[in-house]
Amino acid sequence: RLEIGHSQGVTRVTLEALLYGHEEPITSVEWHPRPQELYKEDRILLSSSMDRTILMWSSSAESGIWSPLTRVGAAGGILGGSIGSTLLGFLGVKVEPRTGETLIGHAYGGALHLWSLQRGQTCLQEEVTSEELVLGSQWKATACITGHFDSISDCCWEASNGEYLLTVSGDQTCRLWGPVTTSTEEKDVWVELARPQVHGYDLTAITSISTAKHRHKIVTGADEKEIRVFDAPLKCIQLLEKTLYGNRNDGLSQEDDDLQRVERAYIPSLGLSNKSSAADSAKEDTEYVSNEGSENKFHLPLERDLGAVSLWPEVGKLYGHNTELFCLTSTLTAKSSGTNLDGQYVDEIFVASSTKARDVKDASIRIWDVSRNKCVQVLSGGHKSTIASLSFSPDGRFLASSGKDRRLCIWERQQDKSLVDERVFGLATAIDSAHKRIVWSLHFCPFDPSLLASGSRDGSVKIWRINKLDSEESSTSPERVEVFLTFQSASKTAKDKSEAITAVSFAPLPYCEGKKMLAIGLENGLIELWGIDDNSCQLLLAIEPRLCHFSTVTKLCWRPQRKGDGTLMLASTSADHGCRIF
Numbered sequence: 001r002l003e004i005g006h007s008q009g010v011t012r013v014t015l016e017a018l019l020y021g022h023e024e025p026i027t028s029v030e031w032h033p034r035p036q037e038l039y040k041e042d043r044i045l046l047s048s049s050m051d052r053t054i055l056m057w058s059s060s061a062e063s064g065i066w067s068p069l070t071r072v073g074a075a076g077g078i079l080g081g082s083i084g085s086t087l088l089g090f091l092g093v094k095v096e097p098r099t100g101e102t103l104i105g106h107a108y109g110g111a112l113h114l115w116s117l118q119r120g121q122t123c124l125q126e127e128v129t130s131e132e133l134v135l136g137s138q139w140k141a142t143a144c145i146t147g148h149f150d151s152i153s154d155c156c157w158e159a160s161n162g163e164y165l166l167t168v169s170g171d172q173t174c175r176l177w178g179p180v181t182t183s184t185e186e187k188d189v190w191v192e193l194a195r196p197q198v199h200g201y202d203l204t205a206i207t208s209i210s211t212a213k214h215r216h217k218i219v220t221g222a223d224e225k226e227i228r229v230f231d232a233p234l235k236c237i238q239l240l241e242k243t244l245y246g247n248r249n250d251g252l253s254q255e256d257d258d259l260q261r262v263e264r265a266y267i268p269s270l271g272l273s274n275k276s277s278a279a280d281s282a283k284e285d286t287e288y289v290s291n292e293g294s295e296n297k298f299h300l301p302l303e304r305d306l307g308a309v310s311l312w313p314e315v316g317k318l319y320g321h322n323t324e325l326f327c328l329t330s331t332l333t334a335k336s337s338g339t340n341l342d343g344q345y346v347d348e349i350f351v352a353s354s355t356k357a358r359d360v361k362d363a364s365i366r367i368w369d370v371s372r373n374k375c376v377q378v379l380s381g382g383h384k385s386t387i388a389s390l391s392f393s394p395d396g397r398f399l400a401s402s403g404k405d406r407r408l409c410i411w412e413r414q415q416d417k418s419l420v421d422e423r424v425f426g427l428a429t430a431i432d433s434a435h436k437r438i439v440w441s442l443h444f445c446p447f448d449p450s451l452l453a454s455g456s457r458d459g460s461v462k463i464w465r466i467n468k469l470d471s472e473e474s475s476t477s478p479e480r481v482e483v484f485l486t487f488q489s490a491s492k493t494a495k496d497k498s499e500a501i502t503a504v505s506f507a508p509l510p511y512c513e514g515k516k517m518l519a520i521g522l523e524n525g526l527i528e529l530w531g532i533d534d535n536s537c538q539l540l541l542a543i544e545p546r547l548c549h550f551s552t553v554t555k556l557c558w559r560p561q562r563k564g565d566g567t568l569m570l571a572s573t574s575a576d577h578g579c580r581i582f
Contacts, residue, residue, distance in 0.1 A: 017059070017066040024051035028092040032056070034100035038117075039069060039137075040130040046103070050089030054105050072103060072115050072139045103139065109171075110149030110577075111303045115139040143300035146192045148175065150202075152573035155555050159208035159332040160215050162560035163244055164193065165571050167579050168203035174220055176236075176310075177579070178243050180300065190581055191300060193243060194236045196312035197228070198267065205328035209349060209370055214259065216240075218312075219351055219370060221325030227353055229316035229370055233264045236310055239301065265313035320375045323355040323362050327390050334392040336560040337446035337508040345396030345413050350376070350424070352399060354387035363387060365401060365411075367424050377424045382409035391442040393449040398466065399425055400452055402439035407432055408454060410466065410481055429481045435460060437500075445506040445516055446558075451532075452481075453506060453518055459498025461520055462486050463532060487537050491526050499524050505556040507568055511540075519570055521553025527572055527582075543582065549574035 002013040032044035041058040045066075048054045053073035059066045073090070088108040096102035101117035122128065122136035150170035158164050164178040174197035179188035197203070197220055205221040216232030232240075301310055330351045335341075350367050357363035365379040365387060385404040392399050399411040412428035435456035445451035452464040463485035488498035503521035511517045516532040517540065526548045529541040552575045559569035570582045 017064075019045075019047070019057055019066050021055050021057075021068050022047065022049035022051050022053065024049050024089060027090060030093050030095060032095055032100055033097050038100050039133045041069075044069070046093050046095065048090035048093040048105060050108070052089050054090055054093050054103065069134050070137075070139065072105070072141070107144075107303065109303075109307075110147060112145040113303060114142045114144055116142055141302055143191065144303050146175075146303060146306065148173070148577050148579070150577060151551075151554070151575040152577065152579055153203065153554055154205045154328070155557050155571055155573045155579065156206050156208050156218075156333055157336075157557060157559050157571070158210050158216070159330070159335075159560065160210040160212050162336075162569075164240065165190075165557075165559075165579070165581070166196070166206055166208065166218060167573055168197075168206045168220060169577070170202040172199045172202055172222075173197065174199075174203055174206060174218075178240065180243055192306060193239060193301065194232075194310035194312070195306045196230050196232070196236075196310075198307060198311060204325055205353075207328045207330040207333055207351060209330050209332055209351065211332065211349070217315075219318075219328060219330070221328050221353060223324040225319070225321045225323065225325075225355075227318035227321075227325060227328070227351075227368070228314055229318070230312040231261065231315045232312050234261050235264045236312065237261070239310075262313050264309055265311035267308075267311065316370065316373050318351075318353075318368055318370070318373065318375065320366055320378075321353065321355045321362075323358060325353060326356050326386060327354045327388065328352070329390040329392060331392045331396050334394045334396075334444060335446065336558055337394065339394070339447045341395045341447075341449065343395040343397060348396055350392075350396075352390045352392065354390060354401070354403075357383070357386040360384050363403075363405075365390065365399070367399075379411055379425055379427070382411070382427055382430055383407055388438065388440055389442040391444050391452070393444045393452075394446050395449045397449065398428070398444070400442045400444065402434065402442050402454060404438050406435055406437065406439060406456075408434035408439065408442075408464075408481075410452075431481060435462070440500075440502045441504045441521075441556075443505050446508045447510070448516070451506070451516065453504045455501030455504040455520055457500040457502075457523075459488050459500055460486055461489070461501055461504060461518070461530070463518075463537075484534075485532065485537055487530070489520060489522055490528055490539050490542055491522055491524060493524075499526070503553045503556040503572075505558055505570075507570075508558050508561045509566065509568065517568075519556045519558070521556045521572060521574075523552050525549030525551050525553060525574060525576065527553060527556070527570075547580070547582075548572075549576045549578055549580065551576035 004011045026049045028048045030046045035041040035044040045057040053071050055071050056069045057066050058069050090105045092106040094104045103115040105113040118138050118140050120136040148169040148171050152167050152169045155167040168174045175192050176194040177190050178193045180191050201222040201224045203222045207219050209217050218230050221227050353366050363383040366375050367377040369376050383405050387401050387403040389402050397413050401409045408431040410429040411425040414426050435458050437457035439456045441455040443453050450466045454462050462483050465484050467480050491499040500523035502523050505519045507517035518530045520528050527543045531538045531540045555573045557571045573579050
């Protein structure tokens with residue numbers, strides 16, 4: 001017995017009951033606000049635990065013994081797996097106070113799990129006991145609110161049609177977001193539809209290499225030396241078909257009919273990569289996994305399914321780097337405008353990658369032909385430190401690179417086709433001190449391959465023009481690349497200096513009489529839209545701070561224009577763990 005003395009006397013606390021039921025530490029307790037309406041009980045206590053369950057307790061009116069009434073929890077996922085594939089438990093539980101028929105569980109991985117009470121026919125009778133209410137009611141899990149729980153380092157749209165958005169994060173997951181039409185919302189709601197990769201390292205970069213003939217293919221990089229290639233399984237494609245195109249019976253779209261895809265992927269018990277076979281896979285807790293219902297009824301995936309069933313199988317590894325991956329880009333993601341550009345390199349598909357550079361040797365770029373799992377060229381000699389940004393021109397002729405050495409390099413395709421397997425690109429121009437501080441971001445204009453934007457920590461944005469060669473000029477002439485516009489971010493720091501630029505991205509369409517629109521992301525989380533023409537620039541819109549991020553913008557990416565509707569959509573990611581779509 002505990003006695004507490006105070007000014008009004010002594011308060012004595014005695015132990016009424018010791019409740020056994022959880023197998024791991026209990027993280028929170030909560031009294032149900034409406035026990036009588038729920039189960040005709042005087043008191044109902046809820047408890048959450050790291051054993052991945054939430055228990056509901058009540059005491060017997062006759063004996064006073066406390067016992068569990070029911071249990072909820074999403075006990076699916078990979079047992080002993082990484083955070084991205086398992087729940088690891090709940091940190092808290094809350095009850096919706098108005099009716100008490102909705103439970104909210106806060107999972108260790110950041111997701112908010114929702115359960116709603118569904119009563120059977122026996123619960124509708126006039127004379128019904130507490131026991132009959134418990135037995136006749138069921139707490140059903142609904143689609144939960146998910147999201148990254150660490151800094152989002154990169155994002156990209158699906159390259160062939162821009163159907164969905166992919167993000168990677170320091171929480172070691174790659175997540176796929178798509179629009180879902182609901183009966184209660186006027187606009188589509190973007191939700192997590194799949195989790196293509198769950199890794200053992202922090203993910204740092206992603207790019208899409210999805211084409212009309214082979215859709216749903218991605219390349220990712222992490223704090224490791226190899227690059228991984230993933231292809232969507234049948235289950236994920238069928239979900240995307242139902243979500244993006246409605247409930248159709250054919251399952252796959254026409255482009256995918258002749259491709260051999262596996263049903264789903266598995267995480268091996270001793271490995272970091274998703275496999276297409278269940279052999280040696282990690283043990284999955286499938287106690288509550290069935291979420292399918294009838295075949296004709298559409299269900300959004302639950303957290304337990306996202307971390308296990310929605311994985312994409314790994315179809316390739318690219319070896320060659322000596323340090324951790326930092327940046328990835330592809331020629332396909334550069335073609336976001338839908339404009340038919342001329343040139344002999346337009347249809348070629350390459351991926352470029354860079355890593356954290358501890359010396360000059362590591363400050364190189366590798367060019368990959370993913371279809372052959374081959375590195376076709378190593379671009380060295382251009383930089384002396386980590387290459388922070390890469391961008392292909394939409395016609396495939398140029399590759400721009402920049403980084404911590406403040407140098408801007410323009411690499412150009414070689415004209416001699418006999419050297420294609422030895423030298424795909426050559427250094428056309430290298431500009432020292434392109435900015436006063438680190439150059440964090442580069443982006444070619446999607447419908448004008450001669451324009452390049454760069455954003456720097458010095459708070460400035462520069463618009464570069466790549467001039468055409470005259471017959472007497474050398475391809476490495478420094479006059480070939482010139483700055484024709486420079487401007488500062490409108491947002492200022494506390495010391496009245498321009499806020500650092502951390503991301504730039506040209507819109508895929510001109511907005512007025514051929515003018516270009518450039519989105520810039522800032523270190524303070526704000527986003528600005530600027531209009532660019534041949535002679536001037538102007539601030540079009542500074543997005544309201546309440547709609548922006550509250551930490552560094554890490555990537556800006558416009559949705560590709562493939563369907564010709566002219567609608568512009570901008571995705572932004574940030575170190576604040578958030579992804580926003582405007």
